[in-house]
Every structure is written in C-alpha cells, then in structure tokens.
Amino acid sequence: MEQSAIINRYSQGFKDGIPIALGYLSVSFTFGMAAVTQGLDLWQAVLISMTNLTSAGQFAGLSLITAGAAYYEMVLTQFIINLRYALMSVSLSQKLHGVRLLDRLLISFCNTDEIFAVASRQPAEVGRRYMYGLMTAPYIGWVLGTFIGAAASSLLPASVRSALGLAIYGMFIAIVLPPAKKLRAVRLVVIISALFSCIFAWVPVLNHISSGFAIILCTLIAAAVGAALFPIEEVQGE
Amino acid sequence: MSGQFWVYVVLMAGVTYLIRMLPLVIFKKKIQSRFIKSFLFYMPYAVLTAMTIPAIFTATASVWSAVAGLLVAVILAWREKSLLTVAIFACAAVFVTEWLLKFLNAGL
Numbered sequence: 001m002e003q004s005a006i007i008n009r010y011s012q013g014f015k016d017g018i019p020i021a022l023g024y025l026s027v028s029f030t031f032g033m034a035a036v037t038q039g040l041d042l043w044q045a046v047l048i049s050m051t052n053l054t055s056a057g058q059f060a061g062l063s064l065i066t067a068g069a070a071y072y073e074m075v076l077t078q079f080i081i082n083l084r085y086a087l088m089s090v091s092l093s094q095k096l097h098g099v100r101l102l103d104r105l106l107i108s109f110c111n112t113d114e115i116f117a118v119a120s121r122q123p124a125e126v127g128r129r130y131m132y133g134l135m136t137a138p139y140i141g142w143v144l145g146t147f148i149g150a151a152a153s154s155l156l157p158a159s160v161r162s163a164l165g166l167a168i169y170g171m172f173i174a175i176v177l178p179p180a181k182k183l184r185a186v187r188l189v190v191i192i193s194a195l196f197s198c199i200f201a202w203v204p205v206l207n208h209i210s211s212g213f214a215i216i217l218c219t220l221i222a223a224a225v226g227a228a229l230f231p232i233e234e235v236q237g238e
Numbered sequence: 239m240s241g242q243f244w245v246y247v248v249l250m251a252g253v254t255y256l257i258r259m260l261p262l263v264i265f266k267k268k269i270q271s272r273f274i275k276s277f278l279f280y281m282p283y284a285v286l287t288a289m290t291i292p293a294i295f296t297a298t299a300s301v302w303s304a305v306a307g308l309l310v311a312v313i314l315a316w317r318e319k320s321l322l323t324v325a326i327f328a329c330a331a332v333f334v335t336e337w338l339l340k341f342l343n344a345g346l
Contacts, residue, residue, distance in 0.1 A: 019322040044243060051251035061250045065243065074246055078253040084285055085254070089261035091278040094269060101263065108259040113289065120282045162299035163333035166307040169294040170321075170328035172286040173308070177315035179283065189280045193287040201292045211293070218288035219281060226284070227276035 006097045007126045013133020020114045020134075021141030023171050026164035027055050028142045032149025034059070038066045042150040049146035053112055053139065055168075056211070057082050080213045087219060088116040097125035110135040114168070117175050185230035193222035303335040 028049055035045035040062070052058050060081050064074050089111055099107065107128065115134055119126055180186045200206050200214035209217070269275055298304045310331040314324045 019320070019325065022322065023325060040243075044247075048247060048250065051247060052254050054254055057250065057254055061246065065246050068242075071245060071249060074249045075253055078250055079257070082254050082257050085258045086261050087281055087285070089258050090265050091281055093262050093265045094275075094278060096262075104262050104266075105259060108262040109255060111258045111262065113286070117282055117286060158299070159333060159336055162303070162336060163307075163329045165297040166294065166304065166311075166328050166332050167325045169290050169297060170307065170311040170325035172290045173311040173328075174315040174319065174321045174324035176283050176286050176290075177312065178318045181316060181318075186280065186283050189284050190287045193284040194291040197288040197291050215285060215288045219285040222284035222287070223277045223280040226280035227273050231272050231276045232279050 005124055007122050007124050008097070008129045010129045010133035013126075013130040014136055015133075016118050017115070017134045017137040019171065020118065021137035023114065023167045024138050024141040025145040025148075026161075026167050028145030029149035030161065030165070031055065031058055031062070032146040032151070034149075035062055035146075036150045038062060040065070040150075042147070045150040046143060046147050049143050053110060053142055054082060054085075077210075080210055080216075083213070084113075084216050084219060085111060087216070088113070092116055092119060095120055095122070095126055096131070097127050099128045099131070103128040103131075107131045107135070110139060112138065114138065114171065117172070121175060121179075185226050185232075188229070189222045189226035192225055193218045196221055298332050299336055300339060302339060303332040306335040307332040 031049065032042075032045050035048070036042060040048075048058055048061065052061070057078055060077050061074065064077060089108055092107075092111055093104075096104075096107075115138060118134060119131065122130075176186075176190055180190050196218040197214065200209055200217065201211075269278070294308055295301050295304045298307065307328040311324050311328040314327055319327075
C-alpha cells in the first residue's frame with residue numbers, strides 16, 4: 001500500500017481535542033445541572049458522564065431514570081439513540097492504522113460524534129497515539145463540565161447558558177461546510193440530509209419517529225444517494 | 239432509588255459501549271466495495287447535518303438568536319475559519335441577539 005504519512009502524535013491529537021473539550025464543557029454543564037435539578041446526587045451525575053460519554057443518550061437516560069422507566073425501555077432507548085455510533089465505528093475502523101484489539105476496546109469507548117468527526121477529517125490514516133491524544137481533553141471536559149454544572153446548579157446567567165447551547169452546532173457547521181464548498185457531492189449529501197431531517201421533525205406522523213432513529217435514517221438515505229451518484233475514486237489516506 | 243440507579247447506569251453504559259465497540263473490533267479489514275467506501279466517506283457529513291438541522295433552532299432561548307448564530311457560523315465556516323473560531327462567534331451572535339431582543343421587548 002502506498003501510504004502517505006500516518007498521523008500518530010499524541011500532542012497533535014491532544015491539540016485537536018481542545019475545541020471539542022470546550023464545546024463539551026457547556027453541554028455537560030447543562031447535563032450536570034439538569035441531573036441535579038431532577039433529583040440525582042452530584043456523584044451520580046458525574047458517574048453517568050464518566051461511563052457514557054454521549055449527550056443525547058445521557059439526557060434521554062436521565063429522563064427515564066427520573067420517570068422510573070422499565071429496564072427494557074432504557075435498553076431500547078439507548079440502542080435507538082446511540083445506533084449511529086455503530087455507523088461511526090465502522091467508518092472510524094477504516095481510518096485507523098495498525099491499532100491492536102486492546103487499544104480498539106479503549107478507543108471505541110470515546111468514539112463520540114465530535115471525536116469521530118475530527119478523526120475522519122484528518123488527511124491520512126490515524127494511529128493509536130493520535131486517538132488517545134484526541135480523546136484526552138474531551139473526556140476531561142465532559143466529566144469536569146458535569147461536575148461543575150451539578151455543583152453550581154445555577155452559576156451562569158441564563159443568557160450565557162443559552163448562547164453556549166449553540167457551540168456544538170457551530171463546530172459541526174465548521175466541519176461540514178469547507179468540504180461542501182469544494183465538492184458538489186458533499187453539498188448534495190448535506191442538502192438531502194437536512195431536508196429529510198426537517199421532514200422527520202415537522203411532517204405529521206413521521207415526526208413520531210424518535211430523533212435518534214431519524215438521524216440514522218437521514219444518514220443512511222443521504223450517504224447512500226451520495227455513494228450511488230458520486231462514487232469516490234479512492235478513499236482519502238489510502 | 240440507589241439500587242435501581244446502578245442498574246440503570248450499567249444498562250445505559252453497557253448498551254452505549256457495545257454499540258461503539260463491536261463494529262470497531264469486528265470490521266478491521268479494509269473494505270473493498272466502492273459503494274461502501276463512498277458511503278462511509280459521505281456518512282460523517284450526513285450525520286452531522288442531520289444532528290444540526292433542525293435541532294439548532296431549539297438549542298437557544300429563542301429561534302431568532304439561533305438563526306443569527308446559524309448565519310454567523312455558516313459565513314465563518316464557508317470562509318474556512320477554525321472550529322473554535324466558528325463556535326465562539328456563533329455563541330456571541332446568540333448572546334448579542336438575545337440581548338437586543340430583550341432590549342426591543344422592553345422598549346415596546
């Protein structure tokens with residue numbers, strides 16, 4: 001295989017993870033506040049963040065815990081909301097270079113939307129050191145934000161909390177738009193995905209589909225149309 | 239709820255981890271199919287878009303501040319600014335818009 005350089009420096013991964021960590025602080029802060037407001041202890045909120053590392057799944061889980069939901073409901077909800085990670089892990093697996101089983105067991109724990117997104121936009125394959133670097137700051141940010149949010153339930157004024165709610169989406173837009181500007185196929189994929197996402201949110205009957213499952217459907221449809229109409233010549237980094 | 243709490247946490251964490259871990263451990267070989275390779279190339283953009291639109295419109299206190307944040311993010315991202323720059327200025331746009339809205343409402 002004619003391999004260009006593999007990206008595998010811990011320091012570079014760590015640096016790339018800092019913007020993610022900053023975004024996570026605000027989201028996990030909100031989670032910590034919500035958890036304590038709904039009756040969990042501080043350490044319970046922190047424990048959930050330490051073991052789950054997923055925003056939508058944790059918020060959904062929180063509402064199920066406080067509602068005293070059945071265990072099967074918890075399993076089913078987590079499965080549907082988080083199923084998109086399976087797609088991401090398949091994709092990330094193609095991007096990893098020479099990563100052994102034990103490392104894969106650890107790296108997969110931190111395969112969040114944002115860590116996945118940053119890893120996949122690297123111009124070459126990535127190694128385990130880069131991935132560990134990339135995971136470090138976001139994990140600390142996620143747990144620390146939860147702790148601060150839970151401890152200081154209403155420290156920040158509402159206006160600041162509202163503004164920080166946009167941070168994660170700003171990051172997503174910054175990841176998607178530059179390639180969409182360069183490649184017509186990515187533009188098409190983005191437009192189709194946004195269109196279906198709005199349909200699943202607003203069209204009667206279809207809006208009963210859970211948001212987690214709607215994201216999976218949008219992803220499958222948009223990426224499949226892109227792959228069928230614009231098959232790529234060679235995968236980046238290969 | 240403390241005994242129950244542990245069961246909930248184990249279920250949440252267990253399901254989430256298995257979903258992430260199994261594909262990363264199982265699909266180690268390079269995929270040959272051109273369609274699947276293309277699909278996986280487009281997938282991140284599709285999933286991030288679906289997560290952003292339309293959820294972004296309800297991420298802040300008012301839909302107008304979210305629209306302002308979205309516009310600023312789109313303009314800066316189109317100019318290929320860094321992730322952090324885009325995120326910070328989008329948040330600032332939300333903050334300013336909500337401040338202006340409050341100001342306008344108070345004046346009426």
